[in-house]
Amino acid sequence: MRRWNGWGDESVAYPLHEGALAFLADRIGAGTPFADAPFDAACASLAPSRLAGLQPPAGVALHTDAPTRVRHALGQSLPDWLRLRYGCIGTAPDGVAFPESGADVRALLDWARAQRVTVIAYGGGTSVAGHVTAQPAARPVLTVSLARLAHLVHLDREAQLATFGAGVFGPDLEAQLRAHGCVLGHYPQSFEYSTLGGWIATRSSGQQSLRYGRIEQLFAGGTVETPRGTLQIPAFPASAAGTDLREIVLGSEGRLGIVTEATVRVSPAPQYEAFHAVFFPGWEEGIAAARALAQARAGLSLLRLSNPTETVTMLALAGHRRLVGLLERWLRVRGCGDGKCMLLIGVSGTRAQARSALAAALATCRGQRGRHVGRMLGDKWRQGRFRNVYLRNAAWQHGYAIDTVETAVDWPRVTATMQAVEAAAAQALAGCGEAVHAYTHLSHLYAQGASVYSTFVYRLAGDFDTDMARWRALKGAVSAAIVANGGTISHQHGVGTDHAPYLAAEKGAEGLAAIRAMLRHFDPDGMLNPGKLVTEPA
Numbered sequence: 001m002r003r004w005n006g007w008g009d010e011s012v013a014y015p016l017h018e019g020a021l022a023f024l025a026d027r028i029g030a031g032t033p034f035a036d037a038p039f040d041a042a043c044a045s046l047a048p049s050r051l052a053g054l055q056p057p058a059g060v061a062l063h064t065d066a067p068t069r070v071r072h073a074l075g076q077s078l079p080d081w082l083r084l085r086y087g088c089i090g091t092a093p094d095g096v097a098f099p100e101s102g103a104d105v106r107a108l109l110d111w112a113r114a115q116r117v118t119v120i121a122y123g124g125g126t127s128v129a130g131h132v133t134a135q136p137a138a139r140p141v142l143t144v145s146l147a148r149l150a151h152l153v154h155l156d157r158e159a160q161l162a163t164f165g166a167g168v169f170g171p172d173l174e175a176q177l178r179a180h181g182c183v184l185g186h187y188p189q190s191f192e193y194s195t196l197g198g199w200i201a202t203r204s205s206g207q208q209s210l211r212y213g214r215i216e217q218l219f220a221g222g223t224v225e226t227p228r229g230t231l232q233i234p235a236f237p238a239s240a241a242g243t244d245l246r247e248i249v250l251g252s253e254g255r256l257g258i259v260t261e262a263t264v265r266v267s268p269a270p271q272y273e274a275f276h277a278v279f280f281p282g283w284e285e286g287i288a289a290a291r292a293l294a295q296a297r298a299g300l301s302l303l304r305l306s307n308p309t310e311t312v313t314m315l316a317l318a319g320h321r322r323l324v325g326l327l328e329r330w331l332r333v334r335g336c337g338d339g340k341c342m343l344l345i346g347v348s349g350t351r352a353q354a355r356s357a358l359a360a361a362l363a364t365c366r367g368q369r370g371r372h373v374g375r376m377l378g379d380k381w382r383q384g385r386f387r388n389v390y391l392r393n394a395a396w397q398h399g400y401a402i403d404t405v406e407t408a409v410d411w412p413r414v415t416a417t418m419q420a421v422e423a424a425a426a427q428a429l430a431g432c433g434e435a436v437h438a439y440t441h442l443s444h445l446y447a448q449g450a451s452v453y454s455t456f457v458y459r460l461a462g463d464f465d466t467d468m469a470r471w472r473a474l475k476g477a478v479s480a481a482i483v484a485n486g487g488t489i490s491h492q493h494g495v496g497t498d499h500a501p502y503l504a505a506e507k508g509a510e511g512l513a514a515i516r517a518m519l520r521h522f523d524p525d526g527m528l529n530p531g532k533l534v535t536e537p538a
């Protein structure tokens with residue numbers, strides 16, 4: 001069963017070992033564990049449903065019970081966690097509907113418009129930017145879960161196109177494709193619990209986007225039910241027929257309509273896949289190699305460069321102290337001591353393609369004094385790629401919060417942005433009398449620049465207001481640092497509520513006005529997910 005107040009399946013634990021706890025205590029002080037609010041108390045705190053007793057469209061399941069409402073009230077951002085863990089749910093949907101077809105979604109939107117009900121589309125609820133949280137509103141709020149629209153509708157192997165119900169979760173989507181020898185290749189870290197519709201609506205990016213592309217490249221067309229009517233977007237290999245309507249659906253965050261079916265570009269399953277690790281003496285060498293590899297368009301499936309603090313942290317959290325100790329001694333005599341950086345390199349395709357891409361990549365790395373250490377760390381990363389997220393649960397149990405931010409900037413600004421974000425986090429938490437353990441990796445690499453992804457670990461105070469104040473201080477400071485350095489407010493997590501105040505910095509007044517006008521066209525009454533993406537001007 002899925003955890004109601006944390007990440008993932010209740011039966012999966014990813015404990016922090018003694019060494020990892022000592023590592024954290026050394027850097028930011030020992031955490032203090034405290035009890036979470038019980039589920040029953042969270043349910044009891046909800047206001048009565050304003051949809052109870054209303055008759056939904058024929059044949060559509062509408063649940064107004066408190067447990068279902070709590071389970072669909074919040075996403076996975078740190079403020080969402082604070083509200084769940086402390087039992088301060090606040091606003092919750094008045095009901096959750098489970099349509100089983102596009103026609104059900106159409107009927108729900110027509111019904112909601114007639115009843116003056118606000119509608120929030122809900123995929124997997126893995127948003128980390130406040131996307132699925134109901135705003136305090138005079139109107140009742142209906143969350144529409146796409147969980148029952150999860151099937152492979154059509155597969156055209158010749159055209160390499162697959163059409164799915166938009167509520168399909170990552171593992172189910174890949175399993176249905178694998179049965180036909182295909183993959184989509186979209187692997188966000190939230191893969192286990194995020195959905196195709198959510199990926200499209202938030203412009204998501206998967207860990208192997210270097211090979212398969214971001215969701216923008218994978219989304220070929222589909223069906224969107226909007227309050228005004230049905231938007232059907234056909235899939236063409238390419239088109240010069242004016243504005244591409246996919247672009248207005250991508251990143252629309254549930255404000256334009258509900259994606260019911262999506263057609264995606266699939267690939268034959270790779271025959272071979274491997275992940276290798278290379279260490280560099282320092283950041284300068286690592287980033288030079290990473291940039292050269294990205295700009296060579298070298299046929300790799302993954303490049304992920306950790307800065308020195310992240311490298312140390314990953315090695316400390318890995319356990320296996322003896323093996324890591326041996327590795328570090330081996331690296332030290334080869335010039336990679338304190339300050340070393342780890343680069344993960346993924347190769348996929350036929351064995352011959354993978355071997356030749358890897359050989360070329362390692363030659364580039366050697367030019368920057370990179371030391372190839374083989375596949376062991378890469379294999380470990382692959383095993384843990386969707387499991388490391390469970391560390392958030394374990395850290396919380398020991399009194400630590402983990403939060404992340406991400407942006408993308410051009411190469412000349414990558415290092416300065418990384419440093420500014422980490423420094424801003426340290427300063428913000430120092431203002432709260434706390435220390436932060438901040439570390440960064442470049443998660444997605446392009447010829448033009450890279451995504452800069454920073455993680456922050458800091459102590460929880462154990463009460464809602466203080467922890468919310470700490471998060472606000474941190475989030476405000478790092479967001480301001482991103483904007484000041486010319487970064488986008490989000491490379492992959494979207495805007496939601498948490499990033500909305502910073503959107504004007506990159507869209508400008510005219511850009512925001514155009515987005516608002518476009519949303520108003522499809523949703524004239526403003527009934528879809530208000531307060532997300534763009535706020536209405538005062």
Ligand SMILES: Cc1cc2nc3c(=O)[nH]c(=O)nc-3n(C[C@H](O)[C@H](O)[C@H](O)COP(=O)(O)OP(=O)(O)OC[C@H]3O[C@@H](n4cnc5c(N)ncnc54)[C@H](O)[C@@H]3O)c2cc1C
Pocket residue numbers: 075076120121122123124125126127128131132146166167187188189190193194195196197198199200201202203204205206207253254255257258259260389492493494529532
């Ligand atoms: C631990 C963790 C790791 C993550 N790693 C990544 C990562 O590597 N890459 C990445 O891109 N993101 C990542 N995310 C963020 C998150 O998983 C993505 O934003 C994801 O795309 C959200 O999908 P979802 O199905 O959970 O959508 P939800 O959270 O349910 O919804 C997100 C938004 O999309 C809208 N929406 C959902 N479905 C539809 C639909 N069918 N039609 C219209 N609108 C819809 C919602 O209304 C909402 O505004 C991570 C999140 C967590 C918690």
